[in-house]
Amino acid sequence: MHDAIVIAHGSPVLVGIYEEGRLVEEIRSEGMSSEVLADIFEGLLQRYTFNHLIYAKGPGSFMGIKVTYLFLKTLSITLKIPLLATDAFFFNQNSPIKAYGKLYFVKNSSTIELLPIVSPQTVAFELPQTIDYQNFDADNLPYYGIDAVG
DSSP: OEEEEEEOSSSSEEEEEEETTEEEEEEEEOSOHHHHHHHHHHHHHHHOOEEEEEEEOOSSOHHHHHHHHHHHHHHHHHHTOOEEEEOGGGGTTTOOEEEETTEEEEEETTEEEEEEOSSOOOOOOOOOSBOOGGGOBSOOSOOOOSOOOO
16 A cells, blocks of 8 residues: 655646655656646556545645645545645745745744745755655645635
């Protein structure tokens, strides 16, 4: 049995397959999550049986988060397996995440703030080589971080 982690906060979309907590396959796709997730998982579901689906629930690209959540939540329900999540800072060494303009999401302790940053020190999203399930939980609703514009 395997686990899949998905990070879809822009390009590239990252999908990691884990066996007993160790990364055994990594897929990077330069397409948008709405265009590539179904194709990626079509092949993966032919080769693997999953225990868990895990994703970066935000903050980040609204569309990427939304599409990823809907796609994985549908798979979770259909396959009857848990969908787990954590914030996106877990996958970029807790560096600022672009919101819009010069605004970035920043995590201080357990609080996520939206701050203006002129020259941010950002780190690309990466899949960990090993995973510990204590880092993920069933609170899997997307975190957008910015209220809808009215």
